[in-house]
Amino acid sequence: MSGSLLHQIGLLLWKDVRVEWRARELIYATMLFSAIIVLLFSFSFLGGSPPTVEVMAGVLWVAISLSGMLGISRSFEREREADTLRALLLSPIDRSALYLAKLLSITLLMLLTSVVVVPGLLLLFGMKVGPQQSWLLFLSLLGLGTLGFAAVAALFGASLGRARVREVLLPLLVYPLVVPALLAGARGTYGVLYGTPEALSDAVRWIKFLLVFDSMAVILGLWLFEPLCAQE
Amino acid sequence: MPADGPVVQKVALAGVFKDYGEKRALSDVSLTIEAGQVLALLGENGAGKSTLLGVLAQQIRxxxxxxxxxxxxxxxLDGRWLRQQLSLLSHEPRCYADLSARENLTFFAKLYGVGSDEKIRAERVRELLERVGLSAAADRPSRTFSRGMVQRLAIARALVHRPGLLLLDEPYTGLDQEGVRLLSSLIADERARGAIVVVISHDFEPLAPLLDVAAVLRRGRLEKTQRYVVGECTRELLLQLYARAAERPQARSA
Structure with missing residues (x-):
């Protein structure tokens, strides 16, 4: 048939990356949107007291989740326009490969927004992450929080199929379910930015929480992907 | 690489019903088609043809x-094995507009495990591009293609893995005269290879000489089936069959 699971994931992921890179509109739109969010938040602190670390953590995750959702909706819409998602579902490829590849491509897209959001926060909000160890924690939170978000979004993005109001339904379904990941990301980021030993150990606890959340989300995604997507 | 010859010898629908809420799309449809046969599904819009094709494609339960x-x-049956045998050409091209024709076919060839190595796969893709007349445009993004060229690419995509069951929904749409002739010869080749081909089309002229069987659906029911000697069916015979099915709904199964 079509090779090992890893080979299949690699093939699908490479296709997604190539398609997004060729079109680029989605990458540019998502990055621009995240930059606008950070910029708009920064305006509210002009001339006033500097933003607290709680606000910085909040802005980071609001920007990532909003611009991420924009990218995810458009990414699935592109698959639907030419009905390519059906072509993939009709192919002999493993359903779990399809889910995992979508999860990874969404994660990559969302992490791209961090390339804009994090420097934006460093420059406009004066965010300071601290020593190397704190950066490691910060990046772990960013990666795991994004992965958890993507695990839920990939499942619903693919399964909404031809639902008429899917662009409205997707955020309505995804946001409530990713609240734990967003909460853990924001609380963990606050701990890293606050920087005291207690706050840092708190951040480690939120990372562990995210590990559990992500594992559960991926397992559920793998389990539900086939019945939700396969047949009408 | 998938075998060149047919893997599936016989496909049958046995008493198939499909309801969408209150609406019955298919009602007690029974039908058998064997390897090396071409079957046309005829009927008015909304008769249930595409639903039936969806059932055959395992997309509709x-x-x-x-x-x-x-x-x-x-x-x-094993779902992956089953999907390996199938190919569906639907109204949508199911190709990536930002990839070139060659990239699209190579991607789908890999997805279906065509060829034991890159060289064999590349040869299969090259051969198909040439067959559908897209060699000159092979490396252009398919978003720059005309409607007819996109349809040719979609046809090549459907054939890339040499399916045992080929399902074609209005395949002549958007094709010029040369494209129509090309598609007819491709369908004849698939039959000769031993594939089962099911076609929905309102273009009776090019389709008729290819047919082994024609089946007429009305309001989800299979009203009439007729067998032909290949090459002897004509547009007029299909129109007569169509008219008879409309006048005297009779068969509930075939």
């Missing part, structure tokens, strides 16, 4: 009844 492959219930 029947409310009642069975899809049988070589006598075995499709739901009991």
């Amino acid at each position: 029947p409310t009642r009844g069975k899809l049988l492959l070589d006598g075995r219930d499709a739901t009991e």
